[in-house]
Amino acid sequence: MAKGIANKLAELDPADAAYFQQRFQDFDKRLTAAEQNWDAQMKAYRGRKVVTYHKSWPNYAKHFGLDVVGYIEPRPGIPPTPGHTIELIQQMKRDNVKVIMVEPYFDLKTPNNIASATGGRVVVMLPSVGGEKDVTDYFKLFDYDIALLKKAFDETK
Amino acid sequence: MEILPFLVLPFLASLILTGIHAYLGVHVVERGVIFVDLALAQIAALGATIAILVGMDPHGTGAYWISLVFTFMGALIFSFVRSATQRIPLEAIIGITYAVASAAAILAMSKATGETEHLKDMLVGNILAVSRGEVIKTAILYGIIGSFHYVFRKKFLLISIDPKAAEAQGISIRLWDFLFYASFGFVVTSSVAIAGVLLVFCYLIVPSVGAMLFADRIGSRLAIGWTMGTLVSALGIFLSVQMDLPTGAAIVCTFGGVLVLMAIVHRLTFKYRTKISAAA
Numbered sequence: 159m160a161k162g163i164a165n166k167l168a169e170l171d172p173a174d175a176a177y178f179q180q181r182f183q184d185f186d187k188r189l190t191a192a193e194q195n196w197d198a199q200m201k202a203y204r205g206r207k208v209v210t211y212h213k214s215w216p217n218y219a220k221h222f223g224l225d226v227v228g229y230i231e232p233r234p235g236i237p238p239t240p241g242h243t244i245e246l247i248q249q250m251k252r253d254n255v256k257v258i259m260v261e262p263y264f265d266l267k268t269p270n271n272i273a274s275a276t277g278g279r280v281v282v283m284l285p286s287v288g289g290e291k292d293v294t295d296y297f298k299l300f301d302y303d304i305a306l307l308k309k310a311f312d313e314t315k
Numbered sequence: 316m317e318i319l320p321f322l323v324l325p326f327l328a329s330l331i332l333t334g335i336h337a338y339l340g341v342h343v344v345e346r347g348v349i350f351v352d353l354a355l356a357q358i359a360a361l362g363a364t365i366a367i368l369v370g371m372d373p374h375g376t377g378a379y380w381i382s383l384v385f386t387f388m389g390a391l392i393f394s395f396v397r398s399a400t401q402r403i404p405l406e407a408i409i410g411i412t413y414a415v416a417s418a419a420a421i422l423a424m425s426k427a428t429g430e431t432e433h434l435k436d437m438l439v440g441n442i443l444a445v446s447r448g449e450v451i452k453t454a455i456l457y458g459i460i461g462s463f464h465y466v467f468r469k470k471f472l473l474i475s476i477d478p479k480a481a482e483a484q485g486i487s488i489r490l491w492d493f494l495f496y497a498s499f500g501f502v503v504t505s506s507v508a509i510a511g512v513l514l515v516f517c518y519l520i521v522p523s524v525g526a527m528l529f530a531d532r533i534g535s536r537l538a539i540g541w542t543m544g545t546l547v548s549a550l551g552i553f554l555s556v557q558m559d560l561p562t563g564a565a566i567v568c569t570f571g572g573v574l575v576l577m578a579i580v581h582r583l584t585f586k587y588r589t590k591i592s593a594a595a
Binding site: 236237238239240241242243244247265267268270271274275 | 318321322441443444445446552555556559560561562563564
């Protein structure tokens with residue numbers, strides 16, 4: 159995506175093409191380094207089981223090898239039924255699933271309730287830049303979310 | 316299965332809701348201000364938005380107090396409007412208040428920087444997720460408000476049923492109206508956070524309407540309303556487990572179904588009664 163932006167900018171403004179190319183390469187280098195760092199940090203947690211609010215972190219979970227075993231609200235916008243909630247609680251207990259990943263715009267009551275029934279932990283992860291004052295760019299976004307996840311995994315072993 | 320313990324708290328919460336709302340519903344139906352709970356809940360949501368706008372935590376105590384102050388301002392508006400204008404129906408003012416409070420909340424959100432997505436959740440509670448702390452806190456609060464209404468029941472009932480007679484007795488309608496709307500707004504705001512707008516509306520209106528089919532005296536209407544609320548809650552929760560349905564919506568539809576049944580029974584017994592009296 160960044161390469162596409164650099165190419166288009168170069169096309170629109172050929173005089174500065176070299177500058178755009180150089181900025182892109184710098185970004186690409188920083189991103190590759192950051193990704194290696196993130197992967198290294200998350201390596202210990204590959205295969206860990208988690209629950210998410212909706213089916214909303216598929217790429218994230220796939221990239222870091224997290225195993226999403228269930229959803230708080232399987233049909234977006236429809237409150238979960240008692241049967242589903244109990245099943246989820248039992249599954250979390252059985253498989254020792256402790257981490258519930260939730261976006262900041264969902265109400266935390268249901269996740270908190272399930273967490274307290276299972277001894278788990280609700281992790282409010284940011285889906286995009288700007289969710290917190292300090293999270294100003296893509297790099298800080300992943301730093302922030304990974305730090306939260308690691309803490310939750312470590313504390314609920 | 317561990318399904319029963321899981322349902323104890325939601326059922327207790329629904330009993331608490333039945334207790335206070337079936338009573339308040341008698342007032343609301345007598346006054347003909349059916350949608351006042353929606354208006355007050357929306358005003359409370361507006362208060363919470365303003366709290367976010369000035370940088371407070373939407374779930375903190377500061378935001379709570381601001382919502383409460385807004386609710387009381389709404390109560391003030393409703394109590395003044397009733398005594399000031401005879402020709403304009405109060406329901407019109409309630410509708411306007413609802414629309415303006417909703418729009419003002421949108422305006423406030425458009426200026427807020429942080430996450431305001433919480434707000435829509437304020438009006439859709441999930442009764443399954445009610446916590447033990449919430450149940451205890453709500454029981455105590457509603458107990459206090461219920462006792463307050465019980466102590467002054469004659470005044471509260473008179474201004475709802477026959478405001479002219481109350482005025483003739485020298486009761487300040489404006490003051491007692493305000494006390495009614497303020498305590499009502501307080502209850503509605505807390506209930507909506509637990510159970511959501513739809514369910515709270517049903518607990519408020521349906522038992523009272525169902526009871527009016529069969530009784531005129533306030534005491535009997537309350538008894539019928541409370542019985543109906545309790546049975547419908549239990550049946551609704553049972554159906555939601557049996558048929559794997561979202562609990563809140565299941566209770567709302569059970570309320571609707573039971574009310575239709577009651578209307579049919581009323582119709583049949585009414586015909587039967589008139590036949591007997593015609594024969595006699």
